[in-house]
Amino acid sequence: MTTTTNELQTKGEAAKRASRELARASTAVKNRALLAVADALLDRADDVLRANGHDVQGGQEAGLSPAVIDRLTLSRGKIEGIAGDVRTVAGLPDPVGEMIDMRTLPNGLQVGRRRVPLGVIAAIFESRPNVTVDIASLSLKSGNACILRGGKEAIHSNRALAAVIREAIGAAGVPQEAVQLIENTDRALISEMLKMKQYIDLVVPRGGAELIRFVAENATMPVLTGGIGVCHTYVDKAADLAKAVPIVHNAKTRRYSICNALDTLLVHEQIAPQALPEIARAWSEAGVEMRCDERALRILTQAEVPGLNAKPAAPDDFGREFLALVAAVKVVDSLDDALEHIYTYGTGHSEAIITEDYSAAMRFLDEVDSAVVYVNASTQFTDGGQFGLGAEIIDSTQKTIARGPVGLREITTYKWIVFGNGQIRPA
Amino acid sequence: MTTTTNELQTKGEAAKRASRELARASTAVKNRALLAVADALLDRADDVLRANGHDVQGGQEAGLSPAVIDRLTLSRGKIEGIAGDVRTVAGLPDPVGEMIDMRTLPNGLQVGRRRVPLGVIAAIFESRPNVTVDIASLSLKSGNACILRGGKEAIHSNRALAAVIREAIGAAGVPQEAVQLIENTDRALISEMLKMKQYIDLVVPRGGAELIRFVAENATMPVLTGGIGVCHTYVDKAADLAKAVPIVHNAKTRRYSICNALDTLLVHEQIAPQALPEIARAWSEAGVEMRCDERALRILTQAEVPGLNAKPAAPDDFGREFLALVAAVKVVDSLDDALEHIYTYGTGHSEAIITEDYSAAMRFLDEVDSAVVYVNASTQFTDGGQFGLGAEIIDSTQKTIARGPVGLREITTYKWIVFGNGQIRPA
Numbered sequence: 001m002t003t004t005t006n007e008l009q010t011k012g013e014a015a016k017r018a019s020r021e022l023a024r025a026s027t028a029v030k031n032r033a034l035l036a037v038a039d040a041l042l043d044r045a046d047d048v049l050r051a052n053g054h055d056v057q058g059g060q061e062a063g064l065s066p067a068v069i070d071r072l073t074l075s076r077g078k079i080e081g082i083a084g085d086v087r088t089v090a091g092l093p094d095p096v097g098e099m100i101d102m103r104t105l106p107n108g109l110q111v112g113r114r115r116v117p118l119g120v121i122a123a124i125f126e127s128r129p130n131v132t133v134d135i136a137s138l139s140l141k142s143g144n145a146c147i148l149r150g151g152k153e154a155i156h157s158n159r160a161l162a163a164v165i166r167e168a169i170g171a172a173g174v175p176q177e178a179v180q181l182i183e184n185t186d187r188a189l190i191s192e193m194l195k196m197k198q199y200i201d202l203v204v205p206r207g208g209a210e211l212i213r214f215v216a217e218n219a220t221m222p223v224l225t226g227g228i229g230v231c232h233t234y235v236d237k238a239a240d241l242a243k244a245v246p247i248v249h250n251a252k253t254r255r256y257s258i259c260n261a262l263d264t265l266l267v268h269e270q271i272a273p274q275a276l277p278e279i280a281r282a283w284s285e286a287g288v289e290m291r292c293d294e295r296a297l298r299i300l301t302q303a304e305v306p307g308l309n310a311k312p313a314a315p316d317d318f319g320r321e322f323l324a325l326v327a328a329v330k331v332v333d334s335l336d337d338a339l340e341h342i343y344t345y346g347t348g349h350s351e352a353i354i355t356e357d358y359s360a361a362m363r364f365l366d367e368v369d370s371a372v373v374y375v376n377a378s379t380q381f382t383d384g385g386q387f388g389l390g391a392e393i394i395d396s397t398q399k400t401i402a403r404g405p406v407g408l409r410e411i412t413t414y415k416w417i418v419f420g421n422g423q424i425r426p427a
Numbered sequence: 428m429t430t431t432t433n434e435l436q437t438k439g440e441a442a443k444r445a446s447r448e449l450a451r452a453s454t455a456v457k458n459r460a461l462l463a464v465a466d467a468l469l470d471r472a473d474d475v476l477r478a479n480g481h482d483v484q485g486g487q488e489a490g491l492s493p494a495v496i497d498r499l500t501l502s503r504g505k506i507e508g509i510a511g512d513v514r515t516v517a518g519l520p521d522p523v524g525e526m527i528d529m530r531t532l533p534n535g536l537q538v539g540r541r542r543v544p545l546g547v548i549a550a551i552f553e554s555r556p557n558v559t560v561d562i563a564s565l566s567l568k569s570g571n572a573c574i575l576r577g578g579k580e581a582i583h584s585n586r587a588l589a590a591v592i593r594e595a596i597g598a599a600g601v602p603q604e605a606v607q608l609i610e611n612t613d614r615a616l617i618s619e620m621l622k623m624k625q626y627i628d629l630v631v632p633r634g635g636a637e638l639i640r641f642v643a644e645n646a647t648m649p650v651l652t653g654g655i656g657v658c659h660t661y662v663d664k665a666a667d668l669a670k671a672v673p674i675v676h677n678a679k680t681r682r683y684s685i686c687n688a689l690d691t692l693l694v695h696e697q698i699a700p701q702a703l704p705e706i707a708r709a710w711s712e713a714g715v716e717m718r719c720d721e722r723a724l725r726i727l728t729q730a731e732v733p734g735l736n737a738k739p740a741a742p743d744d745f746g747r748e749f750l751a752l753v754a755a756v757k758v759v760d761s762l763d764d765a766l767e768h769i770y771t772y773g774t775g776h777s778e779a780i781i782t783e784d785y786s787a788a789m790r791f792l793d794e795v796d797s798a799v800v801y802v803n804a805s806t807q808f809t810d811g812g813q814f815g816l817g818a819e820i821i822d823s824t825q826k827t828i829a830r831g832p833v834g835l836r837e838i839t840t841y842k843w844i845v846f847g848n849g850q851i852r853p854a
Contacts, residue, residue: 020794020796086769088589105813111815162442202827217647246851249851250851341446365844367451370842372842372845373842373843374844375846376846376847376848377845377847377849378852380852381850387532388538398547399840400649400827403840404843413826414798414830415797415799415800415830416809417792418800418802419803420801420803420804422674423674423805424674424681425681425807425813
């Protein structure tokens with residue numbers, strides 16, 4: 001057995017065992033532990049910042065990009081933010097224990113489902129050390145033990161944060177072993193982890209597309225993925241441009257580096273001559289580059305938009321997640337044409353129609369098979385906080401386990417409980 | 428491209444495309460199609476029986492076991508039963524369209540989840556041709572297209588049944604392409620199917636442990652497995668033997684070849700001297716072989732049970748699914764001991780405690796992490812029909828997708844729908 005396997009085995013087994021105790025912890029105990037974690041993060045901010053300093057220095061020496069260094073770097077302000085997030089989680093409703101469909105059968109058996117934790121959640125993530133606290137607190141609140149495996153560039157920070165969390169929850173009466181940090185940051189270890197279905201009930205990859213794909217393809221246990229979306233907004237011929245232009249603008253520019261941002265704009269040919277120049281004016285001012293199909297480009301060129309930032313789309317611009325101030329733009333012949341485009345190129349994340357036509361709106365809601373489908377609103381609303389889930393673990397583009405924004409309830413399961421008084425089943 | 432891949436590709440694509448139309452079919456249309464299938468099965472029973480005769484003859488020539496031949500063989504009575512099951516499915520509530528958690532946000536957005544079909548369900552099964560109709564009708568009712576891949580020994584029957592189903596639904600206004608039968612029964616094809624995640628949203632293996640394991644390990648899409656359970660019943664020291672003996676007897680003998688049948692009996696040491704001989708008397712009469720740990724065997728030997736059918740347990744008898752008139756028997760020191768045994772050897776299917784001790788009952792419900800946990804009742808109740816789900820696709824021992832009896836609702840998903848009137852998300 002290699003050292004790697006040894007650490008994984010030991011910590012996996014410890015997490016699984018601790019999950020049995022944590023599953024029975026009351027909401028009061030779990031909340032007390034979470035508040036203790038928030039306090040401890042502030043009390044021990046100096047230790048965490050010192051450890052983080054090592055990582056930042058190491059990252060700079062290793063020549064990591066400024067963007068990665070930025071995600072890696074903690075500050076007292078960021079730690080206060082993280083502690084605040086933990087307090088927010090403490091304040092959320094506890095999904096565990098919820099009773100579903102309890103009923104009495106004709107034979108007197110009382111049967112229902114009780115919401116219970118999954119057991120052990122493993123998270124595999126990259127350079128943001130705040131994910132360590134985030135996953136630990138959401139797991140704890142939902143009664144799940146967790147196994148955290150962050151990137152090697154953040155290992156000192158993650159070690160310091162995990163130590164703070166473990167001590168705080170231990171002192172509050174929750175088993176320390178319910179939070180496990182894998183300290184070996186060898187990449188080969190991820191493959192090993194993905195085989196440990198005896199200890200891990202769900203694995204959540206948080207990071208780039210390559211990591212997510214690797215985990216989805218190699219995990220032997222259920223995977224919850226998300227965070228990747230090619231989002232479409234379709235401006236119908238019956239759109240009200242006073243709504244369409246601000247919505248399209250917001251969907252692209254409010255934040256462009258998140259998964260619910262607009263990637264492709266579809267515009268009905270009858271409204272394109274009015275809509276496209278108006279949208280182009282707003283976008284050009286904000287620095288959005290438009291990659292257009294032939295018809296869209298012709299309309300824009302003829303419209304003489306000041307400062308127009310448009311060029312022909314490459315074939316792979318449709319179906320591409322830009323995460324940048326770039327949008328693909330296409331003129332479509334009809335609603336059917338738009339639906340077919342979304343069916344072909346969409347990733348099932350978030351799509352919107354802008355229309356005043358009731359039947360067109362209803363058809364779009366019915367026929368677009370995405371996690372979130374909007375009428376007359378910005379796709380940037382796709383978010384667990386916005387939708388009232390309190391927290392968001394991920395935006396799922398899966399159809400099973402959970403779809404769309406994933407909150408605490410979605411990282412639990414249920415068991416059937418049956419109260420009898422001697423019932424046997426007739427032949 | 429091989430012929431195999433060709434058939435899979437063509438039918439996979441056809442099913443996916445048909446699933447878009449089926450997803451929007453009203454409950455009335457789906458029910459009409461189901462009733463048409465039930466009628467057609469009776470009208471064309473001769474064709475089906477003729478095809479089935481080929482399979483049975485082929486199976487006999489190939490030397491299949493009498494048990495397999497029995498599962499394979501249809502009769503007019505069996506076809507009537509199958510048609511009746513289809514009518515039952517037509518009568519079940521339609522899960523599609525159910526609205527969950529619809530709410531209005533402070534900004535006026537109306538947000539909620541609508542239950543929708545998954546898309547395409549693939550079923551891989553063995554010799555029972557009734558599964559063809561079963562999966563097709565449950566898929567249809569839940570708005571899912573299906574791809575059916577039965578065993579080669581039933582191919583003539585499956586072809587005849589699929590033809591009847593496709594014609595009947597087509598005439599009733601549901602796309603025929605929503606039901607696909609893979610006619611190539613080459614085993615290698617299963618591996619190919621399990622890679623087709625672009626066309627298949629969920630795969631359900633129905634058959635032996637080997638098939639289930641193969642599918643679970645090789646599928647690239649979500650898998651719903653079940654039908655395998657090592658079920659424990661624990662007779663606590665505070666058990667009422669007037670309840671315990673009939674329950675234990677029923678759990679083992681009502682039907683022994685199904686997954687919810689008792690496999691291991693655990694008995695508290697304080698009650699074992701009374702309980703074990705009583706249970707052994709009932710079991711011996713019914714022909715149940717008891718494979719006992721040392722203490723249990725000593726008690727039984729001393730008790731002089733007439734016709735006692737008991738012998739020492741082999742180490743692997745604990746944790747074994749017998750599917751036969753055989754039970755492993757163990758005396759435990761305490762409730763904790765019983766819980767630990769179940770934790771170690773259980774498969775998370777169905778477990779029961781027999782006790783009059785309130786706190787022991789509640790601890791068992793809390794601490795046993797199985798799909799169904801019983802107090803004072805037979806584990807043979809684990810069944811979708813018994814629990815009020817109307818139908819049962821499978822008994823799941825997974826924690827995600829669905830746990831325990833799986834009904835129509837569990838083979839659907841949801842999408843978030845958002846009604847806006849121009850909302851944009853503030854920075």
